[in-house]
Amino acid sequence: MSTFLFDSRDDRCKTPFGAVPTDDVVTFRVFLPISYQLREPALLVYKADRWDSPERIPMHYEASDGVSCSYTCIFYSPDPQLYFYLFEVAGVNGKMRIARDQDGFGVLLPQGGEMWQLTVYDKAMRAPEFMKNGILYQIFPDRFCASGGAKSGVPSDRRLHRDWYELPEYLPDRNGEVTNSDYFGGDLRGITQKLTYLKSMGVGTIYLNPIFEAHSNHRYNTADFLRIDPLLGTEEDLRELCARAKALGIRVILDGVFNHTGADSVYFNKKRRYGNGGAYNDPQSPYRSWYEFTNYPNGYQSWWGFQELPNLNERDPSYGEFICGENGVLRKWLADGISGWRLDVADELPDEFLDRVAACVKGADPDAAVIGEVWEDASTKVAYGIRRRYFLGGQLDSVMNYPFRDAIIAYVRHGDCNRLYSTLLSILEHYPKPVLDVLMNSLSTHDIERAITALAGEPISGGRDWQAHNNTLSPEKYALGKKLFMLASVIQYMLPGVPxxxxxxxxxxxxxxxxxxxxxxxxxxEDPELIQFFRTLGAIRSGCPALSSGSFSAVSFTPEVVSFLRDCGGESYYVAVNRTPSEQPAVLPMEFKDAAVLYGSLGADGLLPPYGAAILVLR
Known part of the structure; x- marks a missing residue:
């Protein structure tokens, strides 16, 4: 390998792998081919966005094999910081750089080039331990289970469906507006009634989409942060849900929508549902400073221009105290028994607000979770021109891991093994270990198409009318989507993080x-085969909590079959998935020849069945 220079994922070149805590020493090693006549190598380390002043660390000769000479140096940081690095060498025609190519390997260039990333996070970071136990289950409260119990205080303008199984309304009203004002009546008591079912699925954490009073079925337009929506139940219903769930080893986290409220809310009150006060009606309102008016009262900042969602000013002291204060929203609901928060549109919450949210939550419960809605690589995210520091310490414990989801779907549907491999290794390399252990790994959410549709439906090429027309899958497409979904789920459940x-x-x-x-x-x-399948996967995850934190190593990534290993504290797992309609050979490490089969099958000849998967374990 005379042209091998550097690979950040190879422990010959960099140890330890990936992100490191503060004060941990990182060892770098480059291999310079003797024939290239390179000398005086140095490591150039840049703080993120400070590209004009790198730290230059000379590298020292270590050894030669007659083909290449190895040079090494060390680096450590006492401060949490996002770094980027490459190498400088002296060549026969002047200085050159060893930079990162598109596959992550070192390439010799006269100038420029991409850099590798090094995340240094606060060594005090700790993952919420409860999230490592079992899977996470996301519930859209209006649509999960209706207890049938009586409700009081429900606004008269709510429209309830009589048929639980029909489609939600999707067409605009006569004014051309999509109001999301139809309801099915799912509630908190209904969730409580189904806790035993959830436990049978291996659920360790329930994530609820918004439950506070709001005048839409999605409830992302909060009307009152201090009150449960009456159609969902009462504060006592939430306390009972949390208590009964905890008795079964299940925790509950809530959706915190702190970037905006509804225009129809106690605080803004544009429709005067809550009397004559509110920021929209009264310049002297105690909530006036929470909002940013450009031309009072009708000109105001709103989320992505939606006038029904006026933006909040998170830097306003009064609003900050209301959410994060000693008697604020965060502590109130934590005291009622919840175990954390998922923060809606985290990219739009300023750093100082996230700092305060995290400090408040951890101050009330050090093991509580703070999860951010971030759609990209959150370790290096730039939002609105600002480099975010979600994972350096003191902010987010986890994020919704959409990069994994997109890569898994692309592989299982289209065979894009390069994307799957590069995405997995990139996230594993960039994210702190405490974050990796509790990453929220979804295949479907309330914001994207469900997995079976993503895997077997027609690609979206239109709006709601087109989607309604094409929503129903034929029996053949459903059968295919189901097979592919099961394969995608095997990958999802066996990766680092929390499925x-x-x-x-x-x-x-x-x-x-x-x-x-x-x-x-x-x-x-229900589809009984899928129910049993997910009970099996849930039991595997629940039976080995170390799967959330064990090491990952690739065995083989091809357009037909992906296989990898997980090593988890004395146990090793082999996972193989065949995404094709024909038998395919799997690359099986010799030590797994006589391993126990936890799921699926792998023939004696090493063949995976069509659309087949296998999970093997060595203990």
Whole structure:
């Protein structure tokens, strides 16, 4: 390998692998081919966005094999910081650089080039331990289970469906507006009634989409942060849900929508539902400073221009105290028994607000979770021109891991093994270990099409009318989507992090984007094969909590078969998935020849069946 220079994922070149805590020493090693006549290598380390002043660390000769000479140096940082690095060498015609090519390997260039990333995080970071136990289950509260109990205080303008199994309304009203004002009546007591079912799926954490009073079925337009929406139940219902769940080893986290409220809210009150006060009606309102008016009262900042979602000013002291204060929103609901928060649109929350949210939550419960909605690589995210520091310490414990989801779907549907491999290794290399252990790994959510549709449906090429017309899958497409979904789920459940199951996926629900991905759980009409499949996967995850944190290594990534290993504290797992309709050979490490089969099958000849998978374990 005379042209091998550097590979950040090879322990000959960099140890330890990936992100490191503060004060940990990182050893770098480059291999310079003797024939290239290179000398005086140095490591150039840049703080993120400070590209004019790198730290230059000379590298020292170590050894030669007659083909290449190895040079080494060390680096450490006492401060949490995002770094980028490459190498400088002296060549026969002047200085050159060893930079990163598109596959992550070192390449010799006269100038420029991509850099490798090194995340140095606060060594005090700790993952919420409860999230490592079992899977995470996401519930859209209006659509999971209706207890049938009486409700009081429900606004008279709510429209309730009579048929639990019909599609949600998707057409605009006569004014051309999509109001999301139809409801099915799912509630907190209904969730409590199904806790035993959730436990049978291996659920360790329930993530609830918003439950506070709001005047839409999705409830992302909060009307009152201090009150449970009356159609969902009462504060006592939430306390009971949390208590009964905890008795079964299940925790509950809530969706915190702190970037905006509804225009129809106690705080803004544009429709005067809450009397004559509110920031929209009264310049002297105590909530006036929470909002940014450009031309009072009708000109105001709103989320992505939606006038029904006026933006909040998170830097306002009064609003900050309301959310994060000693008697604020965060502590109130933590005291009622929840175990953490998922923060909606985290990219739009300023750093100082996230700092305060995290400090408040951890101050109330050091093991509580703070999860951010971030769609990209959150370790290096730039939002609105600002480099975010989500993972350096003191902010987020985890994020919704959409990069994994997109790569898994692309592989299982299209065979894009390069994307899957590069995405997995990139996230594993960039994210702190405490974050990796509790990454929220979903295949479906309330914001994207459900997995079966993503894997077997027509690619989206239109709006709600098109999606409604194409939403129903033929029996043949459903059967294919189901097979592919099971394969995708094997990958999802066996990767580092926490598998997140979106309610109803395990029962065979499918659908395009909102509202077709928000149909009701099909109680009594579930797909029994899928139910049993997810119970099996849930039992595997619950039976080995170390799967959330064990090491990952690739065995083989091809367009037909992907296989990898997980080493978890005395146990080793081999995972292989065949995404094709024909038998395919799997690359099986010799030590797994007589391993126990936990799921699926692998023939004596090493063949995986069509659309087949296998999970093997060595103990």
């Amino acid at each position: 997140c199951l979106y309610y109803g996926d395990e029962a065979g629900l499918y659908g395009y984007k909102d509202p077709f991905n928000r149909t009701c759980y099909p109680w009594g009409r």
